[in-house]
Amino acid sequence: xxxxxxxxxxxxxxxxxxxxxxxxxxxxxxxxxxxxxxxxxxxxxxxxxxxxxxxxxxxxxxxxxxxxxxxxxxxxxxxxxxxxxxxxxxxxxxxxxxxxxxxxxxxxxxxxxxxxxxxxxxxxxxxxxxxxxxxxxxxxxxxxxxxxxxxxxxxxxxxxxxxxxxxxxxxxxxxxx
Amino acid sequence: xxxxxxxxxxxxxxxxxxxxxxxxxxxxxxxxxxxxxxxxxxxxxxxxxxxxxxxxxxxxxxxxxxxxxxxxxxxxxxxxxxxxxxxxxxxxxxxxxxxxxxxxxxxxxxxxxxxxxxxxxxxxxxxxxxxxxxxxxxxxxxxxxxxxxxxxxxxxxxxxxxxxxxxxxxxxxxxxxxxxxxxxxxxxxxxxxxxxxxxxxxxxxxxxxxxxxxxxxxxxxxxxxxxxxxxxxxxxxxxxxxxxxxxxxxxxxxxxxxxxxxxxxxxxxxxxxxxxxxxxxxxxxxxxxxxxxxxxxxxxxxxxxxxxxxxxxxxxxxxxxxxxxxxxxxxxxxxxxxxxxxxxxxxxxxxxxxxxxxxxxxxxxxxxxxxxxxxxxxxxxxxxxxxxxxxxxxxxxxxxxxxxxxxxxxxxxxxxxxxxxxxxxxxxxxxxxxxxxxxxxxxxxxxxxxxxxxxxxxxxxxxxxxxxxxxxxxxxxxxxxxxxxxxxxxxxxxxxxxxxxxxxxx
Numbered sequence: 317x318x319x320x321x322x323x324x325x326x327x328x329x330x331x332x333x334x335x336x337x338x339x340x341x342x343x344x345x346x347x348x349x350x351x352x353x354x355x356x357x358x359x360x361x362x363x364x365x366x367x368x369x370x371x372x373x374x375x376x377x378x379x380x381x382x383x384x385x386x387x388x389x390x391x392x393x394x395x396x397x398x399x400x401x402x403x404x405x406x407x408x409x410x411x412x413x414x415x416x417x418x419x420x421x422x423x424x425x426x427x428x429x430x431x432x433x434x435x436x437x438x439x440x441x442x443x444x445x446x447x448x449x450x451x452x453x454x455x456x457x458x459x460x461x462x463x464x465x466x467x468x469x470x471x472x473x474x475x476x477x478x479x480x481x482x483x484x485x486x487x488x489x490x491x492x493x
Numbered sequence: 494x495x496x497x498x499x500x501x502x503x504x505x506x507x508x509x510x511x512x513x514x515x516x517x518x519x520x521x522x523x524x525x526x527x528x529x530x531x532x533x534x535x536x537x538x539x540x541x542x543x544x545x546x547x548x549x550x551x552x553x554x555x556x557x558x559x560x561x562x563x564x565x566x567x568x569x570x571x572x573x574x575x576x577x578x579x580x581x582x583x584x585x586x587x588x589x590x591x592x593x594x595x596x597x598x599x600x601x602x603x604x605x606x607x608x609x610x611x612x613x614x615x616x617x618x619x620x621x622x623x624x625x626x627x628x629x630x631x632x633x634x635x636x637x638x639x640x641x642x643x644x645x646x647x648x649x650x651x652x653x654x655x656x657x658x659x660x661x662x663x664x665x666x667x668x669x670x671x672x673x674x675x676x677x678x679x680x681x682x683x684x685x686x687x688x689x690x691x692x693x694x695x696x697x698x699x700x701x702x703x704x705x706x707x708x709x710x711x712x713x714x715x716x717x718x719x720x721x722x723x724x725x726x727x728x729x730x731x732x733x734x735x736x737x738x739x740x741x742x743x744x745x746x747x748x749x750x751x752x753x754x755x756x757x758x759x760x761x762x763x764x765x766x767x768x769x770x771x772x773x774x775x776x777x778x779x780x781x782x783x784x785x786x787x788x789x790x791x792x793x794x795x796x797x798x799x800x801x802x803x804x805x806x807x808x809x810x811x812x813x814x815x816x817x818x819x820x821x822x823x824x825x826x827x828x829x830x831x832x833x834x835x836x837x838x839x840x841x842x843x844x845x846x847x848x849x850x851x852x853x854x855x856x857x858x859x860x861x862x863x864x865x866x867x868x869x870x871x872x873x874x875x876x877x878x879x880x881x882x883x884x885x886x887x888x889x890x891x892x893x894x895x896x897x898x899x900x901x902x903x904x905x906x907x908x909x910x911x912x913x914x915x916x917x918x919x920x921x922x923x924x925x926x927x928x929x930x931x932x933x934x935x936x937x938x939x940x941x942x943x944x945x946x947x948x949x950x951x952x953x954x955x956x957x958x959x960x961x962x963x964x965x966x967x968x969x970x971x972x973x974x975x976x977x978x979x980x981x982x983x984x985x986x987x988x989x990x991x992x993x994x995x996x997x998x999x
Contacts, residue, residue: 320826324763334770370656374681376995378706378787383656384750385776388769402654418613419680419998420659423651449699454619455684474706476786 334389366398366488369407369431373424373463374456375414378474379441383411386477398484404430409487410437413474415447415456416463428464436467438487441474448473500538500556503529504563512930514722518551518564526567527575534580539852539865541935542944542961543577543587544686545595547622550574551959553933553944560870564933564946569597572621576602583851583966590679594686596621606635609679609998620687639665639673647980651680655984658994662983669979674972678997685999689958694720694794694925697955701945702789704960705996710736710743711938712960712996713792715945718873719958720794723932723949724925730917732796733874738912739779739788739797741905744939746775748898748905749820751991755895756827758984759836767823771816778812781805796922806913817906824899837892841974841986844889853966855941857990860897861889867937878915881908889974891989901939927951940964940993962996 318326370383386393387400401407404427416424428437439460442448446459460466470483507519521529533540541553541562551566567574576599578585588599589608596618610617612631616624644667651659661677688700701716702709714736721728753768776786782805783791791798827833843853845862854865866883868876884900886893929951936943941963948957971990975983 320822320829321763323822324767324826371652372658372681374683375658376703376706376709377658377993378703378709378789380656380658381707381787384769385773387656388773389766390770390773400656404652414681415683417681417683418615419609419611419682420651421613423659423680427652443703449696449703450683450685450688453684453688454614454616455682455687473703473789474787476780 333392335392335395366409366484367401367407368398368409368411369401369404369427370411370413371404371424371427373412373414373420373444373460374417374450375441375443379413379443382474382477382480383413383440386480391477391481393481393484404428405432407431408435410435410464411440412437412444412460412464412466413440415443415450415453416458416460417456419455421457421463424460424463436487437464438468438470438483439466440470440480440483441472443473445469445471497558498532498536499559499561500536500554500563501561503532503536504565507565510566510931512723513564514725514930514932516562516564516933518566518931520566520568523567523575526565529565530575530577530580533577540577540581540583540966541852541942542946542959543584543591544946544959544961545569545591545597545620546957547595547620548572550591550597551946552577553946553961555870562871562933562935572596573598573600575600578602578604581850581852582969583853586969587965592618594618594620596623596625607632609682611679619684620690634677636663636675636677637673641667641672643667644672660994664980664983666980669981671975671978671980671983674975674983676968676972678968678994680998681995682998683995686957686959689955692955692958694953694955697958698793699790701958701960704999705940705962705993706787706789707747708743708938708940708943708962708993708996709787709789710739710792711936711940711943712945713790714740715934715936715943716947716958716960717792717794718934718936719932719945719947720925720934720949720955721932722934723930723947724928725930726795726923726925728796728923729920730875731800731919732921734912734916735797735801735921736792737875737879738801738909738916739783739791740936740938741908741912742775742779743788745902745905745909746772746779747939747991748902749775751988752823752827752895752898752902754991755837755891755985755988756833758988759833761830761833764823764827767819767826771819771823774812774816778809782809793922795925796920798922800921801916806916809909810913813906813909817903820899820902827895827899834892836982836985837895837989838888838890840891840982841978841989842888842890843970843974845887847970847973848889851966851970853941853963853970855937855939855963855967856894856897856901857967857970858941859884860886860893862887865942867935867942871935873936875912879908879911891985894989925953927953938963940991940996941967960996960999962993962999964992964994964997967992968997 593610647664753765756764944961
């Protein structure tokens, strides 16, 4: 009897990863083109390497779910050399989600200070722009830019993986300038 | 004299509050409230939620013998109340938070430290009648101490290494072994209850859907049911069934991903990849059927916002056939990996006694002998017409929590199949009547029982709303589960609980 783990590995050897099929037949929503563009830009600007540190400064965790999704085998962000790292000290980019909560302001500012220059801040989701539906609350300071300077904003509530890929492409253009 | 007095019999001495549905609300004076707390020491009444208002304290209780539910209120013009935390440990953090937000002092509570208030807000007691100016500098938080030879502290967070929410964990460890873990939460407090005061209904629904993003369907459903109860509004049968479909899609998506993530924390990465693909299939189906990957804002008071087309139903049926096959394979893979089972079996045990004392529900409760599921008790449509199993394990370890998730995914698949087979036809929403009232909604989310209480004004604005997350009763158990385990198993235990930071902090 073939053990389940061998079965899994064989399946991927024979059928290829989940990602492959999408690149052969691009989605009608343009994911295929976007993926190609992202790859070109990443290589040109940053020598194929961009490290991202995610910081939740008050998100409802919807944005985190979609960050997990861009790392799944279907979107597989890491094949472009863009990867999530465990420490701000290893990061080029801070990806900030949620409104800037008062209780998280110091942690966010210190994470920014711990990130070596050159560094960029991407505010992800509608809350990170201006507080979103939490705007006006006593417990938030506003969007991400109330605490740290923001270079780029990815819209959406939460942004879809495609919007996240599209946003990172825009960042690579900014970073190369 | 602790006889067999039921909850409603005990409360009948209080004053019944009009216009509270579907369960009664009683107002007690200080003396009767004290008697209630004393009786709670022995009575089999479960604490469902506790919350404040500027001059009143409320608690929702369920009688486990005859399954009656009631909300009990006590006016607190003197801004203090006899604390439930003295007899119900699950209430301790809630009552600390009540003082932080509403300025009502829990009398008799041993732990008087602040909980949600980190000294960073522009005012103290922000939801009380008279908010006070903040302290000069944020006060230092005093962690509980552990003493002994060779003990050291490990502070972790609020910014963690992975893509997870912020919270602080203070470990006291001796070598590898955790002697004590203490949690410090509240970092993502967004002031949800402040935003829900005197809010238009559509704005309130939007905020409620974002209390905890992974449970957005459960929160929207509980809110909608609370509002409909308050207004005495009946929604069409098709809306009930579509809501259940959304709720089960959310449950499956979260459970499969958690299953993968727990295995990933034991360095078994292939499971996360596999489950990530399965989750992606579900959320894409959500987007195709209802127009949002996480189904945010699809459930609204009065019904649902989007209808399901016959083609959508057929596509989902097809998708779930393959999904079920691939999920079965993944669980078989888990069962056949002894190195993985070695990490999960016997790790992070929660004992049934604690689970019952804290009234912890969801996966955490059902993995340790507490079978409660809000779809059965109190139950709500259409689950009374559906046939489904509620898994129950006694071990209380990481393995049991994974097995509960796996069985719940199978149960949800069966529920979705039944829904697709017998989805009633007709309208999907009704206009809401213009009346005032109070209501409560109780819903089983993927994490456990979500409770939402609401007070509506005649013009359709939300006067007051309280969302309660099941994590309140689960977070404290994580501290107990990790004791005696090694530090390296903490991510495994934490992920197997998967409590919500956002839902807890609000």
